[in-house]
Amino acid sequence: MKTEKIKDYFSKMVEEELEDYDKLSVDDRVISLIIVMFFPLILFFFVAHQIFSTGFFTAGFGIMEMVFLYGTPIYWIFTCAVLLLELKDLSRDVDSFGGLIFAAVACAWLSIVFPFDFTYFANVLPENLKFLVLWISGGLVRVVLVLGAIAHAALAIVSGIQRVMVRKELASRKK
Helix, strand or coil: CHHHHHHHHHHHHHHHHHHCCCCCCHHHHHHHHHHHHHHHHHHHHHHHHHHCCCCCECCCCCHHHHHHHHHHHHHHHHHHHHHHCCCHHHHHHHHHHHHHHHHHHHHHHHHHHCCECHHHCCCCCCHHHHHHCCCCCHHHHHHHHHHHHHHHHHHHHHHHHHHHHHHHHHHHHHC
16 A cells, blocks of 8 residues: 555656656746855855864864765756756756765765864854854754755655656657
């Protein structure tokens, strides 16, 4: 009985994906545009911490942590830029078969190693903007990273299954 519900769920997802397969929704466009515009600012914020040695990054922040911290927003920027170029299949495939898994591993790794000291998180901002991030604590970020690891892992599984089913359906329609 449960397997039928799961099959029905995925079948509905595939049908929804195929309904307007060649069209990019307004939601996808808006979210992608926001990510392409906003995430470079986040990257710049962290790079500024690293360049100015603010104390935010601890001794545990090595090459692997850099790859995970900077790589996740870079992959989101890439997949969203590709989506905005109307290359929906490429964007979805990169996201489903790599990006989500990478983000899950990155969140899990960073939550375990946790090479950050949030006492210094606001240090790269001008005084009149520090209030924007002073409420963010290491404990809160660690919880968000753990939840991010779980969510990205679940999304990777669901998205991967959906992409395979969409590809199979498209192939069967071409025959």
